[in-house]
Amino acid sequence: MNDRIVVGAALYDGNRLLAARRSAPPELAGGWELPGGKVEPGERCEDALVRELREELGVEAVPLERVPGQWPLPKGYELRVWKARLVSGEPKPLEDHDALRWLTPDEVWSVDWLAADVPAVKAALALPGAAD
Numbered sequence: 126m127n128d129r130i131v132v133g134a135a136l137y138d139g140n141r142l143l144a145a146r147r148s149a150p151p152e153l154a155g156g157w158e159l160p161g162g163k164v165e166p167g168e169r170c171e172d173a174l175v176r177e178l179r180e181e182l183g184v185e186a187v188p189l190e191r192v193p194g195q196w197p198l199p200k201g202y203e204l205r206v207w208k209a210r211l212v213s214g215e216p217k218p219l220e221d222h223d224a225l226r227w228l229t230p231d232e233v234w235s236v237d238w239l240a241a242d243v244p245a246v247k248a249a250l251a252l253p254g255a256a257d
């Protein structure tokens with residue numbers, strides 16, 4: 126059972142990492158996160174990631190390796206992150222977000238990441254060849 130797992134994508138375009146600003150719920154609105162969402166019962170994490178990126182951003186992406194670690198979220202959820210590659214489409218904030226930014230390495234810490242995402246983004250950036 127993939128109970129209470131949220132999957133996030135460290136999606137790169139060259140060396141730029143995609144960050145998405147939440148528009149809801151009110152307590153998270155304005156915070157930046159790795160795009161993704163909740164894994165449904167019986168769903169594989171990687172499949173959930175592909176589905177969420179399609180729904181939220183309108184893009185096709187493929188999960189690559191898992192970023193080591195897992196990070197607690199409110200309400201007993203846990204965040205897991207995969208490095209992912211954009212296959213087609215230009216990301217748009219279709220659902221849950223009101224802004225997207227491709228962050229260069231110099232800009233990564235210029236946005237106000239949600240609390241759980243700070244260690245997750247650090248771990249993603251620490252992967253060897255993070256942006257290859």
Ligand SMILES: Nc1nc2c([nH]c(=O)n2[C@H]2C[C@H](O)[C@@H](COP(=O)(O)OP(=O)(O)OP(=O)(O)O)O2)c(=O)[nH]1
Nearest residue numbers: 131132133153158159160161162163198239241242
């Ligand atoms: N997707 C995502 N959610 C995150 C991150 N960091 C973080 O605190 N969260 C929180 C926000 C939400 O409370 C929860 C994910 O819910 P969601 O609203 O994105 O998931 P979903 O699209 O499946 O939502 P739902 O409408 O089915 O409930 O985890 C992150 O990096 N990515």
